[in-house]
Amino acid sequence: MSEEIKNFEGEPWINRARWTLWFCGAMYLVLGLGFGFGFAFVPRPEGDELPEAIYLGLGLFMFIVSAGIAALNVAAAQGLQRGAKWAWVTAVILGALYFASACFPFGAVILYGLMNDRVRRMYLD
Numbered sequence: 001m002s003e004e005i006k007n008f009e010g011e012p013w014i015n016r017a018r019w020t021l022w023f024c025g026a027m028y029l030v031l032g033l034g035f036g037f038g039f040a041f042v043p044r045p046e047g048d049e050l051p052e053a054i055y056l057g058l059g060l061f062m063f064i065v066s067a068g069i070a071a072l073n074v075a076a077a078q079g080l081q082r083g084a085k086w087a088w089v090t091a092v093i094l095g096a097l098y099f100a101s102a103c104f105p106f107g108a109v110i111l112y113g114l115m116n117d118r119v120r121r122m123y124l125d
Helices: 012-041 052-082 085-099 104-115 117-124
Strands: none
Touching: 012 052, 012 085, 012 104, 012 117, 052 085, 085 104, 085 117, 104 117
């Protein structure tokens, strides 16, 4: 790891991308908790034939998927701080996924922050 990666004061876009990843991770965790508890504990409409286990399973599945995506965001943010190449690649992939979805502004910040020439050379050289 080069000395340039350890010092983020010269390149603010790395920290902006990291904070965006942290924010997206937190929002995915909140989304998972909301859907998980929502499917599991919200009262059912009258005449609903599905067993409670289906709703509990769906809520658990939604929580696990959302928590996994949140953990991936947090891991990428932590890895970027340490200067890990895998974290840069992971963050670029997450940024591309966000860029092509309704999370466009978050993806734009991540991609712009990590794909500019100086930052890219810091992680790939």
